[in-house]
Each structure stands twice: as structure tokens, then as C-alpha cells.
Amino acid sequence: xxxxxxxxxxxxxxxxxxxxxVRELLPPDERLYDLAELFKIFGDxxxxxxxxxxxEGELCVCDIASLMEVTQSAVSHQLRVLKNSKLxxxxxxxxxxxxxLADSHVIQILDQGMEHVLEPV
Amino acid sequence: xxxxxxxxxxxxxxxxxxxxxVRELLPPDERLYDLAELFKIFGDxxxxxxxxxxxEGELCVCDIASLMEVTQSAVSHQLRVLKNSKLxxxxxxxxxxxxxLADSHVIQILDQGMEHVLEPV
DNA sequence: TTATTATATGAACACTCGTTCATATGTTGT
DNA sequence: ACAACATATGAACGAGTGTTCATATAATAA
Numbered sequence: 001x002x003x004x005x006x007x008x009x010x011x012x013x014x015x016x017x018x019x020x021x022v023r024e025l026l027p028p029d030e031r032l033y034d035l036a037e038l039f040k041i042f043g044d045x046x047x048x049x050x051x052x053x054x055x056e057g058e059l060c061v062c063d064i065a066s067l068m069e070v071t072q073s074a075v076s077h078q079l080r081v082l083k084n085s086k087l088x089x090x091x092x093x094x095x096x097x098x099x100x101l102a103d104s105h106v107i108q109i110l111d112q113g114m115e116h117v118l119e120p121v
Numbered sequence: 122x123x124x125x126x127x128x129x130x131x132x133x134x135x136x137x138x139x140x141x142x143v144r145e146l147l148p149p150d151e152r153l154y155d156l157a158e159l160f161k162i163f164g165d166x167x168x169x170x171x172x173x174x175x176x177e178g179e180l181c182v183c184d185i186a187s188l189m190e191v192t193q194s195a196v197s198h199q200l201r202v203l204k205n206s207k208l209x210x211x212x213x214x215x216x217x218x219x220x221x222l223a224d225s226h227v228i229q230i231l232d233q234g235m236e237h238v239l240e241p242v
Numbered sequence: 243t244t245a246t247t248a249t250a251t252g253a254a255c256a257c258t259c260g261t262t263c264a265t266a267t268g269t270t271g272t
Numbered sequence: 273a274c275a276a277c278a279t280a281t282g283a284a285c286g287a288g289t290g291t292t293c294a295t296a297t298a299a300t301a302a
Contacts, residue, residue, distance in 0.1 A: 018180065019184050039163035039234055040160075044161075059139065063140050095300065097250095105237040113160055113230060117156050197281080246302100250298090253292105255291090258287105259287090269277085270275100270278105
């Protein structure tokens with residue numbers, strides 16, 4: 001991790017005010033950590049693809065596996081991750097389990113990210 | 122990676138329509154991959170903290186290092202990652218390099234994520 | 243009950259990634 | 273030129289993560 005005081009540019013004396021102000025405005029470390037954990041979930045192409053697929057409505061596990069072209073096991077593992085992060089929910093119907101998006105934040109986060117990706121250089 | 126055809130539930134015959142429809146609506150794999158790459162950048166607490174700090178305005182490298190309580194080297198490595206993803210930009214002033222947010226998408230993505238994190242269970 | 247199907251889970255391996263350390267680059271001042 | 277400072281970069285190590293394989297659980301049907 002870090003260290004008590006960092007040997008730094010002398011000019012830091014000039015920026016001390018800015019640094020102190022920013023430090024006070026920063027969300028608590030724990031919240032920033034949670035936020036990073038959330039984005040980590042979106043940081044895998046299989047999971048992103050699953051989420052995009054569920055935009056159109058609920059799908060069962062094997063449907064998703066078929067779409068992703070990966071193992072049922074892999075999909076199941078990933079669905080568990082998404083479930084733990086409250087990004088998807090599920091309902092059981094006999095032997096089949098149907099997954100769907102948990103709330104609208106998912107859509108908005110995906111959209112914002114896609115906007116950035118699609119932006120011209 | 123995947124495999125040609127996945128042995129799957131017979132009921133898949135029922136869902137074939139849904140799967141085919143979703144498949145057509147899905148963004149191309151390459152775009153989904155880029156999107157995941159973008160979110161991967163946000164999926165690290167040091168980087169998220171840096172981005173949040175830059176919300177208040179530009180900061181030099183050693184200011185950021187001081188805020189993060191990590192090495193200057195670590196910050197520099199992370200800034201390069203952020204720079205490569207077009208999330209931050211920089212300007213040089215003598216020996217000092219000032220970093221700032223590249224565009225407003227960053228803010229919106231952070232906000233959407235934070236909303237989800239802060240949501241009551 | 244047993245057999246079959248759909249999904250979940252545990253272990254292990256390969257790979258990725260963030261940090262640290264050492265060093266290089268670039269800028270200013272002497 | 274050289275020294276001092278701010279930042280960047282390369283190598284390497286350790287921690288974390290996604291997949292596969294094998295197996296377990298759950299539900300339906302006979």
C-alpha cells in the first residue's frame with residue numbers, strides 16, 4: 001500500500017491547498033473500493049455480453065451459453081458473479097432458471113460506456 | 122474459447138426464436154470487447170480514486186501520489202493506462218505535468234456506478 | 243426408486259494485472 | 273557542461289481471476 005508521507009515536488013507546497021480540498025471532497029475509501037468492485041464486474045467481455053443479451057428480456061442458462069459460445073459451467077459461474085452484485089435476478093420454472101436484469105442502472109451504465117467507446121478519436 | 126454447437130436443453134427449441142433475435146440485436150463482439158476493456162479501467166480502486174480526484178480540477182502527478190498514498194511510480198503507471206483509454210488528458214508546465222479528465226463521459230459513468238453502489242438493498 | 247435433464251459448485255491451472263524497485267527521460271537552473 | 277527535480281518506463285514478483293473438468297444439486301418423468 002502507501003506510506004506516511006511522500007517525498008514530493010517542492011511545488012507541492014503550492015498545491016497543498018488543492019490537495020487538501022480534494023481530499024475532503026473525495027468519497028470515503030470504502031465507497032471508492034465498492035465502486036471499483038462494481039466496475040470490475042463490467043470489465044469482462046463475457047459478462048458484458050450476457051448483460052447486453054438480457055436487455056432484450058429474460059433468458060435461461062443454456063440459451064445464454066448458446067449465445068456466448070462458452071461452456072454452461074462458465075456461464076453459470078459468471079451468472080453467480082452478476083447475481084452477487086445485484087446486477088441480475090432470476091426465477092425458477094421447473095428445471096429451468098431464467099435470468100433477467102435487476103434494475104435500470106445496468107442499462108444506463110452500459111449505455112454511458114458504449115457512448116465513450118463509440119466516440120470518434 | 123467456445124465450441125461449435127453446445128449440447129443444451131431440449132427446451133432450447135422453444136427459445137430458439139429468442140436466442141436468434143437476441144443474437145441479431147447484440148453489438149458485434151469487437152465492440153463488446155472494447156466496452157469491457159473500458160470498464161476494466163474503472164475496475165481498480167486506485168484509478169477510480171484518481172478519476173474522482175480529477176473531478177475537482179487538474180492535479181500534478183505528485184499531488185495525486187500524495188492523495189492516493191501510493192508511490193509516484195504506481196501513479197504514473199496508472200495515469201498512462203487512463204491516458205491510453207482517453208479518460209484523462211495532460212499538459213506540461215516546466216518539469217510538472219498536470220492531468221485532468223478528458224471528457225464528461227467519465228463523470229457520468231462514475232455517477233451511474235455510484236448510484237448503484239449507494240442503492241439500498 | 244432410478245434415469246434424465248438443467249443448473250450449480252469446487253478444485254486447479256493459466257493468464258492477467260498492479261505494485262515495487264531500479265533506472266531512464268526530460269526540464270530547469272547553475 | 274553538470275546537478276537537481278518531476279515524471280516515465282522496464283522488469284519481475286505476487287495476488288487475483290476466468291476458464292475447464294469433474295461432480296454435485298435440484299427437478300421432472302417413468
